[in-house]
Amino acid sequence: MEKTMKINGKQVSFTGEANLLEVIRKAGIELPTFCYHSELSVYGACRMCLVEDDNGRIMAACSTPPRPGMSIRTHTERLIRQRRVTLELLLANHDRECTTCVKSGNCRLQELANILGIGEIRFGQKNGRLPIDDSSPAIVRDPNKCILCGDCVRMCEEVQGVGVLGFAYRGSNAKVVPPFNKNISEVNCVDCGQCAAVCPTGALTIASHMEKVWSALHDPQKTVVAQIAPAVRVSLGEEFGLKPGTPAT
Known part of the structure; x- marks a missing residue:
């Protein structure tokens, strides 16, 4: 069943969204996040996706479920200052x-x-590396x-x-x-x-291995073979006469 809530004064519908962040992004509004990925559990640590309701309460959009009749704002002066x-x-x-x-x-x-x-x-930078x-x-x-x-x-x-x-x-x-x-x-x-x-x-x-690659390319004693992963072992095996699909580790 379709439900509605207000985001920045506009009516927005939602159905199965798990949190406010998904509803907000569905409405085409971009909220910054560091710790939110839809395929991972909700962590709610970075505090970048904060939103504000009409009563001035601030909440993390990623960890707050949407409710019918809610009214929130995403980019108030207070929220931007907090971010x-x-x-x-x-x-x-x-x-x-x-x-x-x-x-x-x-x-x-x-x-x-x-x-x-x-x-x-x-703010001062942390001492030591x-x-x-x-x-x-x-x-x-x-x-x-x-x-x-x-x-x-x-x-x-x-x-x-x-x-x-x-x-x-x-x-x-x-x-x-x-x-x-x-x-x-x-x-x-x-x-x-x-x-x-x-x-x-x-x-x-x-990790980058570019230095080793350049070293090998400039070595006259080496023949460099370029092959795209992940089929390197299989392709090399076929070149040496092995049955197709046989890994040549």
Whole structure:
């Protein structure tokens, strides 16, 4: 049965939407989020999708179910000011060396900072840098760029069923790490890359092997074969006379 509610003064219908955020986006209104993915559980941590009702109450759209007769606003002066402060706090604890970051130009944090016009960070930056974990052949983990959105944790646990990332410590010391703070190569990571796919910043990225590729291309003693994954093992096997479909690891 179709129900209605008001969003920014306009009547909007909804049926099976699980939360206000889905109704708002269905109405063509874009609300910023870091921690919301429809295929993952609701986390409600980033506080970017806040909305305000007619009584002045503020709530997270991602974790609030829609109700008939509700009336909410999405871009009041108060809400925009709150989002700007939230972004400033995230940026204060973030490695802002954007020019050398592989996610520059494709970073959700950078994008929203530009949209909301964040030109100055009024809060002091966290002292000290955490070591970058590049021990894996597939994933590079830079905790200095993590904003604790939890996307990688839920993706690894709920979708992939592996669970090699989790929250550790409390308060300002909180961070996302593999078990016992080990390097990611020391745990049962399957190198699927799904954590990097949902990470909104450069905290988790796909490892680059471009230097090795260029080195191989310039080596006269090597013949370089280019092949698109994921069929590399099968295609090479066929070239050497193996039955089609046989993996040649």
